[in-house]
Amino acid sequence: MPEAATQPAHDARATGDAALLRVRGLRAWYGESHILHGVDFEVRRGEVVTLLGRNGAGKTTTLRAIMGMVPRREGSIVFDGEETIALPSNRIARLGIAYCPEERGIFSSLSVFENLLLPPVVRPGGLGIDAIYDLFPNLRERRASQGTKLSGGEQQMLAIGRILRTGARLLLLDEPTEGLAPVIVQQIGRTIAHLKTEGFTILLVEQNFRFAATVADRHYVIEHGRVADMIPNTELATKMDKLHEYLGV
Amino acid sequence: MEIFGIPTQALFGQLLIGLINGAFYAMLSLGLAVIFGLLNIINFTHGAQYMMGAFCAWFLLERTGIGYWWALIIVPIVVGITGVVIERTMLARLYKLDHLYGLLLTFGLALIIQGVFTNAYGSSGQPYRLPQEFVGAYNLGFMFLPKYRAWVIVLSLVVCLGTWFVIERTKLGSYLRAATENPTLVQAFGVNVPRMITLTYGFGVGLAALAGVMAAPIYQVSPQMGANLIIVVFAVVVIGGMGSIMGAILTGFGLGVMEGLTKVFYAEASNTVIFVIMVIVLLVKPAGLFGRER
Numbered sequence: 001m002p003e004a005a006t007q008p009a010h011d012a013r014a015t016g017d018a019a020l021l022r023v024r025g026l027r028a029w030y031g032e033s034h035i036l037h038g039v040d041f042e043v044r045r046g047e048v049v050t051l052l053g054r055n056g057a058g059k060t061t062t063l064r065a066i067m068g069m070v071p072r073r074e075g076s077i078v079f080d081g082e083e084t085i086a087l088p089s090n091r092i093a094r095l096g097i098a099y100c101p102e103e104r105g106i107f108s109s110l111s112v113f114e115n116l117l118l119p120p121v122v123r124p125g126g127l128g129i130d131a132i133y134d135l136f137p138n139l140r141e142r143r144a145s146q147g148t149k150l151s152g153g154e155q156q157m158l159a160i161g162r163i164l165r166t167g168a169r170l171l172l173l174d175e176p177t178e179g180l181a182p183v184i185v186q187q188i189g190r191t192i193a194h195l196k197t198e199g200f201t202i203l204l205v206e207q208n209f210r211f212a213a214t215v216a217d218r219h220y221v222i223e224h225g226r227v228a229d230m231i232p233n234t235e236l237a238t239k240m241d242k243l244h245e246y247l248g249v
Numbered sequence: 250m251e252i253f254g255i256p257t258q259a260l261f262g263q264l265l266i267g268l269i270n271g272a273f274y275a276m277l278s279l280g281l282a283v284i285f286g287l288l289n290i291i292n293f294t295h296g297a298q299y300m301m302g303a304f305c306a307w308f309l310l311e312r313t314g315i316g317y318w319w320a321l322i323i324v325p326i327v328v329g330i331t332g333v334v335i336e337r338t339m340l341a342r343l344y345k346l347d348h349l350y351g352l353l354l355t356f357g358l359a360l361i362i363q364g365v366f367t368n369a370y371g372s373s374g375q376p377y378r379l380p381q382e383f384v385g386a387y388n389l390g391f392m393f394l395p396k397y398r399a400w401v402i403v404l405s406l407v408v409c410l411g412t413w414f415v416i417e418r419t420k421l422g423s424y425l426r427a428a429t430e431n432p433t434l435v436q437a438f439g440v441n442v443p444r445m446i447t448l449t450y451g452f453g454v455g456l457a458a459l460a461g462v463m464a465a466p467i468y469q470v471s472p473q474m475g476a477n478l479i480i481v482v483f484a485v486v487v488i489g490g491m492g493s494i495m496g497a498i499l500t501g502f503g504l505g506v507m508e509g510l511t512k513v514f515y516a517e518a519s520n521t522v523i524f525v526i527m528v529i530v531l532l533v534k535p536a537g538l539f540g541r542e543r
Binding site: 067068069089090092093094098099101105107108110117118119122163 | 420423429430435436437438439440442443
């Protein structure tokens with residue numbers, strides 16, 4: 001590889017270190033249906049990156065494939081220098097990736113407090129319970145309630161709050177603003193900005209690119225199970241027409 | 250003394266027998282409920298595993314001289330390990346299929362196990378000597394309470410409530426409850442769910458085996474003892490509602506007592522009363538008394 005040979009060694013190491021998550025040629029299947037056809041992208045340490053795209057483009061499947069939650073996947077997913085494509089999802093979580101599903105996944109047989117404590121701590125450095133309550137004061141008031149008795153917004157806060165405890169450094173958030181009132185969306189936005197300053201790396205799936213533009217550094221557009229484009233947030237304004245075309249809005 | 254024309258001696262006697270039967274119903278339906286909750290499999294082998302527990306205790310006593318107290322500890326572990334092997338080698342392949350496959354497999358296993366034991370020991374029962382400590386009875390004034398029967402009721406209450414506490418009130422139990430709802434997500438949080446499923450099956454089987462040890466001094470240790478009981482236990486589980494822990498316990502004891510009382514007032518119906526109740530419950534509340542509609 002002549003290119004690599006001409007590059008100074010420390011540069012190669014620097015880029016290697018910068019990408020916390022590197023996805024190459026990711027393909028995934030649900031039974032007979034082939035959803036992802038070779039997804040390539042990366043997320044650098046400390047970045048907030050969104051996956052944009054129409055319904056059914058493969059955004060959620062990409063997150064679930066990273067997490068090891070699809071029945072079959074191929075390609076390469078390197079997290080923090082470690083190949084995870086062959087690992088079961090519990091081992092992937094233990095490396096320091098946490099997942100907040102689109103449907104929020106709040107457990108009805110657990111109280112709010114039990115839901116919050118459910119994900120095991122995988123490494124040191126996670127937020128304490130009080131820090132999470134400070135981010136989402138509603139959860140403190142409703143700690144004894146049944147998990148699914150919360151409002152949609154509170155459930156979303158609980159779903160995000162409980163993965164902040166675990167010490168995971170990469171958060172996969174699937175449509176955290178879906179179906180929520182504007183004031184709650186703003187609160188989620190502030191939370192994501194705050195988490196970024198705390199050093200979390202965040203990969204976000206969004207339909208709402210206006211929201212995405214307020215929090216993200218870069219956007220990948222997913223189409224038909226592939227990455228169609230990458231748009232830095234600074235260029236979003238100039239590429240708005242193209243984005244509208246991608247998203248069909 | 251008489252109540253409704255029934256001598257109190259007879260009434261309390263039947264009530265006691267009802268409670269004893271209820272204790273076994275509760276322990277067995279509890280194991281079935283725990284297994285069904287996490288594995289989504291109706292464990293038809295449960296009766297055979299209860300019988301294995303009784304035989305294992307009998308075998309320990311007759312062949313090695315290891316007595317009742319050690320059997321209470323050793324037998325659930327040994328039989329539980331056979332459960333772990335069954336789960337790893339057979340059940341684990343069925344989770345993605347319909348409930349029916351798990352039911353067929355465990356039903357087949359039950360027939361095989363019962364057949365092997367019948368072949369080896371014949372169908373007549375083996376007596377299990379009552380431990381010396383339990384010979385005798387307490388005089389309660391209105392009736393005599395045999396010591397061993399009192400022990401069975403107390404121990405089964407402790408085991409049932411202990412299991413309920415672990416599942417409903419501890420961190421380990423919260424994993425179990427969450428995995429019952431959404432195993433994929435719990436595993437994606439970093440919990441080794443497949444191992445938890447294996448151990449849960451082993452625990453449920455161990456519970457059946459423990460009930461078998463407890464039953465050994467009361468009933469004859471025979472290859473058919475589980476098959477006779479398990480049909481009633483399934484009715485108990487249907488009445489209580491699959492997957493409800495407290496429901497399984499309360500229904501178990503409650504129906505045992507109900508059966509006992511029926512024996513006093515209308516003995517002819519005592520063998521069918523549970524099934525009559527099952528039909529009524531299914532008509533009125535198909536998910537069972539404590540079950541949640543899915």
